[in-house]
Amino acid sequence: MASAVSVHNLRKTYAGHKGQQGVEALKGVSLTVEDGDFFALLGPNGAGKSTLIGIISSLVNKTAGDVSIFGVDIARDPSLAKTYIGLVPQEMNINIFEKVEDIVATQAGYYGTPRPQAIADAEPILKDLGLWEKRHAPAQSLSGGMKRRLMIARALIHKPRLLILDEPTAGVDVELRRQMWTFLRQMNEQGTTIILTTHYLEEAEQLCRNVAIINKGRILINESMEGLLKRHGEEKLEEVYLGLIESKTADKLA
Amino acid sequence: MTPQKQLTAYYTMVRNDFVRIVRIWSQTLLPPVVTTSLYFIVFGTFIGSQLAPIHGLRYIQFIVPGLIMMSVITSSYMNTVSTFYFAKWTHTLDEILVSPMPDWLIIMGFVSGGVMRGLFVGVLVGIVGLFFTHLAIFNILVLIGAVVLTSVLFALGGVINGAFAKSFDGISIVPTFVLTPLTYLGGIFYSISQFPPVWQTVSKFNPILYMVNAFRWGFFGFSDINIGVCFGVLFGFILIFLAVTLWLFRGGIGVKN
Numbered sequence: 379m380a381s382a383v384s385v386h387n388l389r390k391t392y393a394g395h396k397g398q399q400g401v402e403a404l405k406g407v408s409l410t411v412e413d414g415d416f417f418a419l420l421g422p423n424g425a426g427k428s429t430l431i432g433i434i435s436s437l438v439n440k441t442a443g444d445v446s447i448f449g450v451d452i453a454r455d456p457s458l459a460k461t462y463i464g465l466v467p468q469e470m471n472i473n474i475f476e477k478v479e480d481i482v483a484t485q486a487g488y489y490g491t492p493r494p495q496a497i498a499d500a501e502p503i504l505k506d507l508g509l510w511e512k513r514h515a516p517a518q519s520l521s522g523g524m525k526r527r528l529m530i531a532r533a534l535i536h537k538p539r540l541l542i543l544d545e546p547t548a549g550v551d552v553e554l555r556r557q558m559w560t561f562l563r564q565m566n567e568q569g570t571t572i573i574l575t576t577h578y579l580e581e582a583e584q585l586c587r588n589v590a591i592i593n594k595g596r597i598l599i600n601e602s603m604e605g606l607l608k609r610h611g612e613e614k615l616e617e618v619y620l621g622l623i624e625s626k627t628a629d630k631l632a
Numbered sequence: 633m634t635p636q637k638q639l640t641a642y643y644t645m646v647r648n649d650f651v652r653i654v655r656i657w658s659q660t661l662l663p664p665v666v667t668t669s670l671y672f673i674v675f676g677t678f679i680g681s682q683l684a685p686i687h688g689l690r691y692i693q694f695i696v697p698g699l700i701m702m703s704v705i706t707s708s709y710m711n712t713v714s715t716f717y718f719a720k721w722t723h724t725l726d727e728i729l730v731s732p733m734p735d736w737l738i739i740m741g742f743v744s745g746g747v748m749r750g751l752f753v754g755v756l757v758g759i760v761g762l763f764f765t766h767l768a769i770f771n772i773l774v775l776i777g778a779v780v781l782t783s784v785l786f787a788l789g790g791v792i793n794g795a796f797a798k799s800f801d802g803i804s805i806v807p808t809f810v811l812t813p814l815t816y817l818g819g820i821f822y823s824i825s826q827f828p829p830v831w832q833t834v835s836k837f838n839p840i841l842y843m844v845n846a847f848r849w850g851f852f853g854f855s856d857i858n859i860g861v862c863f864g865v866l867f868g869f870i871l872i873f874l875a876v877t878l879w880l881f882r883g884g885i886g887v888k889n
Contacts, residue, residue, distance in 0.1 A: 435730050439884045457633050457732040465730050471723035487644025488731035490637025532727070 380449030382540050382571040383411040383434060388443035390429050390595075403429040405595040406443070411573060411588070413448070413539075416566045418582035418603070419575045421592040422623060427575045428468060430592070431544050434573075435465045448539060461489065464538030466529045468545045468575075474518035478509055478528055481517060482535050489536040496535065503531045506561060523554045530558075540571045547578060559585060583607075583615040591622055598622050633732045641733045645741030646748065649715065653749050660711070660749055661756060664703040668757045671699050672764045675821065686823050687854050696761040697848040698820030701782060703757045705815060705840070706807070708750030708783040712742050712790030713803045720794065720887075729888065735881035739791065739874075746787025747780065754779055767851055774859065775850025781866045782843040786811075788873035795877075795886030819844045824856045839869055 390404040403426045411417045421427050432438030434445055436456055445452045447459040472481055479500060486496030504510045507527040512520060517528060526546060533541060543562070547555045555578075562585060566572050576582055582589060583603065590600040599606065599622065603615070610618045633641070653660045676692030683691045719725035728738055761767065769775060789806075797803045818840030824832045835841055836857070846862035849855040855862065881887050 437726055437729055437888055439888055457734060460730060460732040461633075463730065465726075467723070467726060469723055471726050473722065473724050484644055484648060485727055485731070487647075488641050488728055488733055490633060490640045490732075492640055493644070493647075 384446040385409040386444045418586035418589040426595045464533035466543045479513040485532045486535040579616045649745030692765045704750040704754040707753040708746040709786040709790040711749040712746035712787045713794045716794030743787040747783040750783035770853035778846035
């Protein structure tokens with residue numbers, strides 16, 4: 379069976395502006411996420427996480443390398459590869475003037491689902507995410523946490539096999555974060571592969587079975603969460619993470 | 633993506649834009665109607681009544697097709713440049729880019745929104761024009777062909793401008809400093825046959841001249857330019873603009889990060 383995500387020797391160089399040298403955001407990244415996994419992609423700001431996610435979801439053009447989603451090469455058949463993916467980006471990207479139900483139904487429409495069917499499909503998702511009562515409200519009237527959940531609802535409306543969440547709980551209060559964890563665990567148990575990037579390492583430790591840590595465009599480690607913690611003899615992922623990032627930084631400075 | 637799903641996705645884009653255009657009609661539909669009414673009153677009625685007929689037509693009759701075309705050009709362009717740039721600025725364009733819609737279908741969706749608004753405005757301005765003068769229709773197919781193709785061309789132009797724009801200033805520079813002068817000098821208010829030969833030649837470098845004349849031919853059966861040449865220029869520019877738009881989407885230039 380094909381992996382959910384297969385990335386091989388992926389490179390991305392952003393062009394420089396006004397004579398400045400370009401920035402190499404990914405320096406030959408290779409990575410595999412298995413079908414059904416709950417996968418953490420961790421790294422400091424500017425490490426290349428969002429670029430990697432952007433390339434996987436076709437929002438960023440790669441410079442070199444290969445990416446396959448459930449065995450489908452994104453360069454050869456982007457249309458089919460995209461049907462497998464649901465993306466919750468880091469930045470809010472909802473039209474705040476539109477109503478909750480319209481935002482979700484419109485997204486389904488882009489995937490070819492007729493509006494009446496999309497509205498029917500949206501009901502259980504909006505209920506699960508606590509947005510049903512707000513379905514006729516414009517997005518601008520929602521709280522920050524509700525907007526985050528709306529972005530998750532929108533990403534799920536076409537029933538993707540792979541859900542990519544780029545810092546979905548940033549700025550979300552503790553109670554709501556726990557509710558989102560429960561929801562994501564259920565999604566994963568029902569068979570959805572999940573890739574999560576987060577700066578809350580406790581979140582990754584609680585939810586994810588496998589983990590990759592990326593820094594300065596390179597993958598530092600890629601293994602099971604349990605194996606990583608055992609191997610380093612540490613109790614907390616945070617200590618392992620800081621140890622890895624700081625040692626690499628120290629190597630560079632030496 | 634099956635053709636049926638592509639049709640649904642396309643319909644979704646067009647429906648969204650239709651709802652938006654109608655919801656904010658006081659920004660999208662009303663201003664060009666008010667502005668053009670003032671042209672009809674000032675240039676057509678007050679000043680035009682003092683002028684000699686052109687090609688046997690009263691001045692106000694002569695300028696109505698050009699004024700309709702001016703509204704269509706501006707509305708089509710402004711619709712796509714503003715919706716595309718706004719979608720980029722708010723990152724809501726990503727909603728479409730992550731979907732399985734192929735590039736050509738996304739472009740078609742944006743362009744159809746521009747054409748829709750352009751034709752709405754064109755019809756409204758035409759109706760207002762009927763309060764000031766009567767209009768004949770010489771050839772309905774040429775008339776519709778000229779206005780639809782012109783609308784498509786400038787809707788594509790709006791997408792290109794939206795892709796290159798890096799700020800809201802960037803979406804107003806082309807309409808103000810390129811589109812408006814070309815439109816005013818595009819034979820709306822005069823026939824180039826009234827000019828000395830050298831200015832007739834200079835005028836022929838303005839593509840809008842060909843569009844206005846093709847449209848006027850559809851109403852009255854006369855044109856300063858051969859009608860076949862007019863449509864040739866229209867098709868030529870559409871092909872160039874379409875190629876540029878596809879290239880921008882393919883490379884992600886001004887579209888993706």
